[in-house]
Amino acid sequence: MILCLFSVNVQAEKIGDIASIVGVRDNQLIGYGLVIGLNGTGDKNSSKFTMQSIANMLESVNVKISPDDIKSKNVAAVMITASLPSFARQGDKIDIQISSIGDAKSIQGGTLIMTPLTAVDGNIYAIAQGAVVLGNSQNALSATVVNGATIEREVTYDLYDKTGMSLSLKKSSFQNAVKIQNAINKVFGSDIALAIDPRTIKIVRPKNLSMIEFLALVQEVNVDYSNSDKIIIDEKSGTIVAGVGIIVHPVMVSSGDITIKITKDPLDDDNAQKIDANTTFDAKQNTLSSNGKFATISSVVKALQRMGASAKSMISILEAMKRSGAISAEIEVI
Known part of the structure; x- marks a missing residue:
């Protein structure tokens, strides 16, 4: 049994470390695809959805074949997940997580063929494709592919023209919300920040700063942050x-x-x-x-x-x- 102690009373923290900007966040992406080129370690014929997916893929290149006639064990059906960062632009690369959903033994050494990644709104935001390398992972059915997807659609954030934003505390606290309000008002002047609940602080941009400049400065403001025991x-x-x-x-x-x-x-x-x-x-x-x-x-x-x-x-x-x-x-x- 090991005991580690730390001080949890009051400590100085930057606002950027304890609060996020409302509306500026990552978006989750998901897709269904096929990993090909496996050395007999792919899904068996009993995985009907895999055989159907192979047939659909071949039909897209003008090769028509019945799923029942496919006997290959070199293909595995997988789900791909990724996180679309805020302010990511077209052409940027993002990491993807690939996980087998069939009865494959391993997806090591395979190649993920072009797979669209969609968000909850149904739109395609990225395209995933590339070699699957497990590295030192002991799980042969899951892999993280660095820069495995390319962003095709951007999520627009119009920050420049805004006059006001909201900060959201990562942990609700009446005391810390008021401390952030007071710290911002002390730096930028009164009536700039207002805590409206234990998690949300509304802020108004000073006239002499752009919203980008203002948020950059706000995130660097130090607050005597109180942690709960x-x-x-x-x-x-x-x-x-x-x-x-x-x-x-x-x-x-x-x-x-x-x-x-x-x-x-x-x-x-x-x-x-x-x-x-x-x-x-x-x-x-x-x-x-x-x-x-x-x-x-x-x-x-x-x-x-x-x-x-x-x-x-x-x-x-x-x-x-x-x-x-x-x-x-x-x-x-x-």
Whole structure:
């Protein structure tokens, strides 16, 4: 079990790192295609949709054949996904993800033939084609192809002529929305920014700046950003990441063969050992004392480690403490 601590109170952050510009975003693309040139590792004849796709492809070049007559195992049906960046232009290259949807054994060494990639509106925004190279990937049925698609249609963003925009916080917070509002108004003057909810801040372009110049400057403004307390537990590796000052109120928890008591009362037992500057732990009584102050998640985890608690037991104990109200911070198990 590994414990990592970080400060989660207030820290300076650039607005560009904690908020995005509403309307300026990536768009998801998807397409269905065929990977050809496989060395017998493609879809079997039982994949009817693959055989039909081959027949349709051949018909497009004036070769008519029934899907039932196709016996090739050198072709695999795949789905292609990609992300169309904001402000991407015609001719730009983007990466694509190729994944087999049939019963192929491998798509290594194949070639993706020309495949249109569409967005949710049904329009074609990019064309994918190229060699499939898996690299060091252990999954022979999925591959990322760098610069595997060419953009054919642009998504238009008219920023230059706009007089106002909106910022969207990546995490809702009344406090941080007001801080961003005040920070922008301090730099550019009053009435430039207005927080309208815990996630959205409306901004108005100053007359002496273009919208592009204004947004570039706004993104560089520093804000005293407040993070909420959170405990993150990686169940597989046993890693716990938590804020240094997360408080644990007095409580007693039992999980399996592990029982721990957390108290403010000082320990008189000579067997009590110091966990840190403010807390002591009695291994015989399974008691952690914060000596009149509040225990922290750091001292609790260290005490559980000394008790030999497994990652599973520790997760159960921390979650039980959360449900009891002894821990107010959010717990996320990944």
